[in-house]
Each structure stands twice: as structure tokens, then as C-alpha cells.
Amino acid sequence: xxxxxxxxxxxxxxxxxxxxxxxxxxxxxxxxxxxxxxxxxxxxxxxxxxxxxxxxxxxxxxxxxxxxxxxxxxxxxxxxxxxxxxxxxxxxxxxxxxxxxxxxxxxxxxxxxxxxxxxxxxxxxxxxxxxxxxxxxxxxxxxxxxxxxxxxxxxxxxxxxxxxxxxxxxxxxxxxxxxxxxxxxxxxxxxxxxxxxxxxxxxxxxxxxxxxxxxxxxxxxxxxxxxxxxxxxxxxxxxxxxxxxxxxxxxxxxxxxxxxxxxxxxxxxxxxxxxxxxxxxxxxxxxxxxxxxxxxxxxxxxxxxxxxxxxxxxxxxxxxxxxxxxxxxxxxxxxxxxxxxxxxxxxxxxxxxxxxxxxxxxxxxxxxxxxxxxxxxxxxxxxxxxxxxxxxxxxx
Numbered sequence: 372x373x374x375x376x377x378x379x380x381x382x383x384x385x386x387x388x389x390x391x392x393x394x395x396x397x398x399x400x401x402x403x404x405x406x407x408x409x410x411x412x413x414x415x416x417x418x419x420x421x422x423x424x425x426x427x428x429x430x431x432x433x434x435x436x437x438x439x440x441x442x443x444x445x446x447x448x449x450x451x452x453x454x455x456x457x458x459x460x461x462x463x464x465x466x467x468x469x470x471x472x473x474x475x476x477x478x479x480x481x482x483x484x485x486x487x488x489x490x491x492x493x494x495x496x497x498x499x500x501x502x503x504x505x506x507x508x509x510x511x512x513x514x515x516x517x518x519x520x521x522x523x524x525x526x527x528x529x530x531x532x533x534x535x536x537x538x539x540x541x542x543x544x545x546x547x548x549x550x551x552x553x554x555x556x557x558x559x560x561x562x563x564x565x566x567x568x569x570x571x572x573x574x575x576x577x578x579x580x581x582x583x584x585x586x587x588x589x590x591x592x593x594x595x596x597x598x599x600x601x602x603x604x605x606x607x608x609x610x611x612x613x614x615x616x617x618x619x620x621x622x623x624x625x626x627x628x629x630x631x632x633x634x635x636x637x638x639x640x641x642x643x644x645x646x647x648x649x650x651x652x653x654x655x656x657x658x659x660x661x662x663x664x665x666x667x668x669x670x671x672x673x674x675x676x677x678x679x680x681x682x683x684x685x686x687x688x689x690x691x692x693x694x695x696x697x698x699x700x701x702x703x704x705x706x707x708x709x710x711x712x713x714x715x716x717x718x719x720x721x722x723x724x725x726x727x728x729x730x731x732x733x734x735x736x737x738x739x740x741x742x743x744x745x746x747x748x749x750x751x752x753x754x755x756x757x758x759x760x761x762x763x764x765x766x767x
Contacts (some may be wrong), residue, residue, distance in 0.1 A: 402427045402720075403423055403424065403425050404426060404718065404719050404763055404764070405423060405424075405763070405764065406421070406422045406762070407421055407422075407456065407483075407485075407761065407763075408420045408435075408727070408734065408755060408758050408761045409447045409759050409761070410445075410755060410757050410759055411461070411759055412443050412444075412467075413443075413757075414732075414756050414757055416756035416757055417439065417440045418438070418439050418442065418444050418458075419438070419439040419444050419458060420438050420439075421435055421437040421438075421439075421484055422435050422753075424725070426718050429722070429736050429738065429750035429751065430751055431751060436482065437484045439485050439487075441458060441460060441487075442462055442466075442468045443461040443462055443468075444458035444459065444461075444474070444760075445459060445461040445499060445759040445760060446458070446459045446461070446498075446499060446500050446501055446759070446760050447760050447761075447762045448501050448502060448503055448762075448767055449478075449503070449762065449764065449767050450503050450507050451507055452507070453478065454477065454478055455476065455477060455478065455488075455534035456476045456485060457473055457475050457536070458473070459498040459499065459500065460472040460473065460474055460490075461497050461498055462496070462497070463497040463516070463517060463518070464496065464518060470492055471492065471493040471496045471498045471514055472490055472491065472492055473493055473498065473501060473510060473528060473536055474489070475488050475536050476488060477534065488533070488534060488535050489534075489535040489536050490536070491528060491536045491537065491538055491539070492539070493514055493526045493539065494524070494526055494539045494542060495512075495514025495516055495526060496514060496515075496516045496518065497514065497516055497517055498526075499515040499561060500512070500562040500615070501513070502563055502564050502565055504572075504589070505565060506569065506589060507534075508529065508530060508589050509527055510527075510528040510530055511525065511527060511528075511563040511564075511565070511572055512525070512527075512528060513525060513561055513562050513563045513574065513575075514526055514560060515561055516557070516558075516560075519556050520557075522544065523557065523560035523576065523577075523578060524558070524560055525543040525560050525572075525574045525583070525585075526539045526542055527539060527540055527541035527542075527595060527596060529592065540595075541593070543574065543583070543585070544558065545558040545576050545578075545579045545581070546558065547579055548579050548580040548581075548610075550609040550610040551610050551612075554578070554631065555578045555579075555580070556578070557578055558576050558578040558579050559576060559577040559578035560574055560576050560577075561576065561613065561614045561615070561630070562574075562575045562616060563575070564616055564617070566640075567618050568622070568642070569587065570587060570642075570643060571584055571585060571586060571587060571599065571643045572585045572587050573585075575614060575615065575616050576613065577612040577613055577631070578612075580606070580608065580613065581604045581605060581606055581613070582604060582605040582607070582627070582645065583598075583603070584598070584599040584601075584603060584604060584645075585598060585599060586599050586600075586643070599643055601642075601643050602643065602644045602645065605645045605647070607627075607629065608632070608650070610631055611629040611631055611636075612629055612631030613627055613628070613629055613630070613636075614627075614629070615628050615666060615667055616628075617668060617669060618669075619669060619692065619697050621697075622640065623639065623640060623697060624637055624648075624697030625637075625638045625640045625645065626638075626699075628664040628665060630663060630664045633653045633654055633662025633663065633664045633680055633682065634653060634664060635653065635664065635690070636649070636650050637649035637651070637697060637698055637699060648696075648698065649699065651690065651699050651701070653686070653688045654680060655704065658684065660684060661682035661683045661684075662680065663680060663682035663684075663711075664678065664680055665712065665713060665714070666679045666715055667679070668715065668716065668717065668766075669692070670721065672721065672741070674691065674692055675690065675691060676689075676690045676692055677689055677724070678690070679712040679713075679715060681711050681713070685707050685710055685711070686704045686705060686707060687704070687705045687707050687712065687724070687726065687746060688701070688703075688704050689703045689744050689745060691744065702744050702745060703744075703745045703746070705745070705746040707726050707735060708726070708735040708737070708749050709733050709735055710728055710730035710731040711728060711731070712728050712729075713727050713758070714727045714759060714760045714761060715727065716761050716762060716766045717739070717763075717766070718763065719763055719765045721739065721741060722738065722739055722741065723736055723737065723738060723739060724739050724746060725761055727759060728758070729758060729759060730757075732754060732757060734752075734753045734755055734758050735751070735752050736751040736753070737750065
């Protein structure tokens with residue numbers, strides 16, 4: 372990719388400043404930030420790539436600072452102190468490595484580069500998502516498992532004080548809804564997150580049409596998760612296929628993508644209990660194509676919810692969040708400039724959205740209007756094979 376003259380001059384000036392600055396991080400400026408991109412590796416990608424992003428120009432470095440070889444790192448997540456990065460290795464039957472794994476890396480504070488410090492099996496196939504507990508003692512992993520046998524599971528992996536993972540200590544299994552016999556013949560745990568108060572772990576099972584709620588207690592190291600006595604699960608519409616769940620800025624609502632029906636569910640939340648309040652469509656009225664609700668994130672200011680719809684739509688849908696009740700109102704829909712927007716993130720300034728378009732092999736950088744929430748022009752399209760996830764240290 373040819374850099375613009377403006378960016379070339381800007382980068383040269385930045386490098387000159389770094390040459391006379393104290394020997395800290397090449398990323399340690401107010402405007403440049405490391406970006407870690409995880410990708411699928413079957414088509415030639417090495418795995419994780421570390422780029423540099425400029426929050427003034429909206430440009431990524433033309434080449435990565437580092438390329439880390441690891442199989443199918445499709446989801447990346449940080450430890451709470453940002454010193455360790457964990458990648459799920461979404462391996463399974465028919466792939467180069469058929470064993471699902473998690474790989475742990477130490478993040479160099481001076482350069483943002485990664486050093487592998489451990490790897491363990493997830494005791495399941497196609498692990499697709501992971502979350503580190505707020506006390507940094509466990510990594511919770513969702514084994515999606517395309518095949519019915521063994522089916523999707525939730526795995527609990529202990530972490531030591533140096534961030535290294537140890538063998539799985541607990542596995543949670545569920546039953547499929549079987550509403551859609553092609554996609555829901557078995558459980559497919561698609562994501563697992565911790566509640567904002569740190570007391571519960573929530574597993575979103577696409578195959579079961581349920582959110583499973585577990586009480587988290589680190590005082591029981593061999594089985595830290597127990598089914599919630601208050602509300603063991605949230606039943607969602609048949610055939611909806613829950614995928615990813617996040618919380619509002621005030622932690623009073625949760626937002627959940629329903630992948631198979633192309634919708635977002637709004638749930639009120641309090642102390643481990645949920646109540647379904649609203650379901651909104653991602654596609655415009657009259658849409659007859661294939662749905663594929665995917666990633667969702669609340670804007671840094673907490674005012675907007677952004678959601679991708681994949682399938683045949685390939686759009687980013689923006690909703691305003693009602694500050695009183697957390698419900699959603701449509702703001703706009705925007706083409707993402709590619710196919711299969713698997714994940715996205717906001718840069719630390721909040722002025723840009725970076726989108727991983729998996730099937731068109733590119734990361735697209737788009738402007739974001741802070742006042743209206745709408746997306747603007749495309750700043751950059753960076754070629755990278757099958758990007759799946761991308762993280763700044765400000766995102767998880």
C-alpha cells in the first residue's frame with residue numbers, strides 16, 4: 372500500500388521526535404497506539420500481527436511491527452492489568468492442528484510486542500471466545516465445536532501469578548434447542564463473559580438459545596463455577612442463536628446479538644438476573660437476504676451501540692442508547708467496505724472505528740462522528756489475510 376505524502380511526512384516527524392526522546396515505547400505518545408490483530412491461518416496468515424495506529428491521521432502502519440506464528444488466533448483478550456494477552460486457537464477437525472488451544476503471551480511494555488509464555492488445550496474444538504476473570508485467576512473459554520460430538524462447552528483454565536495458563540479444571544456442557552436442525556443440533560458455546568460485579572459468568576450458547584448464568588467463586592479452585600440458584604439461564608426466542616453479550620456503561624443493561632435472526636436483544640440486569648426488554652432488527656424493513664448478527668460494542672462515551680450484520684448485508688448498524696432505560700433507537704446503517712465484518716473496535720480517541728472484514732481480507736478504518744455516532748468516510752483499507760479480531764489496550 373502506498374502511503375500518502377501527508378502520512379509519510381507525519382511519520383518521519385514522529386520518528387525524529389522518538390530519536391531524541393527517552394528510551395521508552397515507540398507507542399508511548401499521545402497519538403500512536405499498538406493494535407493487535409488476530410487472524411485465521413489456513414490461507415497464509417502467520418497468526419497475530421502487531422501494528423501501530425495514529426489517532427490523529429487515522430492511519431495504520433503499512434507493515435506490522437511483529438508477526439507471531441500461532442494457529443487460528445481468532446479471539447484476543449487482555450488480562451486486567453494489560454500485561455498478558457491470550458489468544459484462542461480456533462482449531463478443530465479438518466485443520467492443520469485439530470486440537471483447540473489457548474496461547475498466552477507477555478506484552479512488552481516498551482514495544483507492544485509479544486513473547487509466548489504458555490499454551491494449554493481447551494478440551495474442546497473451535498474455541499471462539501475467552502474472557503479473563505477480573506481477579507486474573509481464571510480464563511473462561513467458549514469451545515464452539517462445529518461438530519455435534521463433542522458439542523460446545525465452557526472451559527475454565529487457571530492462570531498463575533505470571534499469567535501462565537494451566538490445564539482445564541472445569542467443563543460445563545448444555546443441551547441444544549434443536550430448533551434449527553442444521554445449526555442447533557448440538558450446543559455451540561459462542562462467548563463467555565463476566566458480569567460487571569465479578570460475581571457471575573455468563574455463557575451465550577448459540578445451539579441452546581440460552582444465556583447460562585454461573586455463580587463465580589474463586590475460593591473453590593477446582594470448580595469455581597456453579598449454576599446460579601436465582602436464575603440458571605435466560606431463555607431466548609427459538610432459533611435466535613445468541614452470539615456475543617456486552618454490558619452498558621452503567622451495568623444496568625446487557626446487549627446481546629442474536630446471530631441467526633439478525634437481531635439485538637436488550638436485557639435489564641441486576642445481581643445475576645436478567646429480564647428481556649427489547650429486541651431490535653439489524654436489517655432494514657423488507658430485507659430478504661441472509662442474516663448474520665456478529666460483533667457489538669458500546670461507544671467509549673456510552674451513548675451509542677454499534678453492531679455488525681454479516682451475511683449478505685455487511686453493515687454496521689448504529690443505535691442511540693436511551694440514558695434512562697438503556698433501550699435502543701436506530702441512528703443509521705453503514706456499509707463496512709468489505710465482506711464478513713467479524714469484529715471491530717474503537718481507537719483510543721473514539722474518533723475512528725476499525726473493522727476486520729474477514730472474507731475480503733482487510734481491516735477498514737472509518738471516521739466516527741463523536742456527536743451523532745454516525746460513521747463517515749473510509750480513511751484506510753489495510754490488506755491482511757482473514758482478520759478475525761483486533762484489540763487496542765483500551766478494548767477487551
